[in-house]
Amino acid sequence: MSGIGVLLKYYRTQKKKTQTDLCMGICTPSYLSRIENNLIEADDEIYSLLFERLDLSYEKIIQDNCNLDQRLEEWYKDMFFQKESKENIEELKGLCMISSPDILIKFEITYCRYLILTQDIELSLNKINSLRKLSIPAENNRNYFLYVNVLLLYHFRVKEYSEALRIGIKASNTDGFESLGKDYEVGAFYYNLALNYKNLYIYDKSRYYAEKALRLFLDNYYLELAIDCQILLGISFNNTGNWSDSLRSYLKAKRLLNYLPEKYHDTYLGMIENNIGYCYQRIGEYEKAINYYSKSLIYKKDNEQLLTLINLVHCHHLLGNSSKSKKLLIKSLGLRTASRPVNLSLQLDFMSLIILEDILSLEEIIELEQIFEELVKRNFQDAIIHYGETLAKLFEKYHHYKKAAKVYKSILYTNKGNLSGNNPRIQRKTKYF
Structure with a gap:
């Protein structure tokens, strides 16, 4: 277990034993010093004897660390898929504080993701600055993979897209980086790169990484994540005038939706139908656009309809349907609030x-x-x-x-x-x- 030497030193100082007292008859003080500074890894038998002299079970410590590691992984996974945390954070923190350094670092990284998830951006930055000082090694280190993804999430949230990409591309060039993450995490890493490129209007790069993510999600049957990729691809094609490719991506997203529970359908269909309508609007097929925009409204709550209503207003106006466009505009104005995006206003x-x-x-x-x-x-x-x-x-x-x-x-x-x-x-x- 990585960091066991530091943990040994922690318990030795807690028991108020000197290195000489602890290692007598087991190893030399200099050898123990190297163990405690993680300069060498001793045999399990030596660790067992050293911990036994501290009235501790080496095997139990190893098992406790494994349990904590699994608990941290489950917490991270829940936040990834469910976008919520049910973990008793204070209890977990207390256990990690008396565990190995790697476990404590993983806690800090996962807690940082929690802070970003809960919009506590200022405190998350403080945690990131503390983690930076640790210089987490990249080679064969699961914590490095998690740390990089948390950095990408933070910089995306504060709209520092170029910095997110600098960190992400550098990490992706590290030997063995992909092997440090689970399949859905690696796919998400590429999806997040695509999203940052999209926000910088670099659509060819956005498509490249979205397609890499899509292959991983489809190969491993993460269908909701695959739908998100298809939508992102559709947006990138939209913004470069590739309407037929954009339509293909949206229609593929709709087909994938058939394999998801119905609770997901309204949110996705409201979005996809709007974007299909936009494709037809851009190529001048306003009647088709109106048809898809109208479908989109069926799946949207009242407070989600403004964008699609504005699109409908414009299409009816272009077709000369003055009474219909006026009626829809009045409805749109009724949904207008101070918090609406400036582009809609x-x-x-x-x-x-x-x-x-x-x-x-x-x-x-x-x-x-x-x-x-x-x-x-x-x-x-x-x-x-x-x-x-x-x-x-x-x-x-x-x-x-x-x-x-x-x-x-x-x-x-x-x-x-x-x-x-x-x-x-x-x-x-x-x-x-």
Whole structure:
């Protein structure tokens, strides 16, 4: 057992024995010193004799450590799959404090994951800083694998995506890194890399790692995790204009959903149907888009419907269904709250002026221009394209050709950027493992 020497030293000092007293007739004091400093590993017989002199059972200590290790692994697994903790943390901490150093380090790493899970970001950073000082070795070390994944989780939560990737890529290049994790953990590691790349708009890398994760999840029948991968792939294809590939990914996710219990269906179908609708909207098939957006609403609670309603408003407006778009817009405004994402608020502001006002004043057109400039500033690429075209035509109608040209330039720049911006119409799966 790694760290047994340090544990031996702990119990020796607790019993107030000197090294000479403890090792007499068993080994030399210098040999014991090397054992206690983890410089060598002695035979089990020597450990048994040393612990016996301390009135302790070496075999029981080994078994207790194994039990603690298993308990920590179960705690970590529960948080991974269930996203909750039922562990008696204070009791477990007390037991780990008098166990081997590796067990205590594993507790601190797992506890750090718990803190991030419960949104205690400040305390989790303090724990991470303490763990950094330990310089956890990478070679053949399960704790290193867990530590790296906790670091990725932390940096994702604080939106430090580049730092998460720096740590993750460095770890993945370590010999034997994958062998330190369980199959679903390795898959999640690659999924998390894909998610960080997606948030940096590096979609080719996002797809590469999402596909690696997907293969692991499918091979080992982690179907819910595979669905998350297919959705992430669909989003990446969406953002690079590969609509047919995007549709394929979403439809595969729907098929996989048939193998999961019904309790999972509404959440996933609400998201998938919305994103399929978006694909059809982008290729100009607005009737099909409306059909899928309407399906999406069936599976969503009222407080989850705003994004899909805005998409429906836009499609009906493009088809000239003014009464339907106005009715849906009024419903959307009723769901608006201060806590809603800014991209949804900006879209509502824009559509309200376009749909609810019969004749726009110059001041209202200027207000539309300001909303559009905010969309450009925040790089909401799809909104830039759709609302930009509407705004440019208004400027042309009122003979503001320079302003119209500026808007068209923003649209052209967005298209040339290979749609590499933030898309406010796709529903994202931000699950992180």
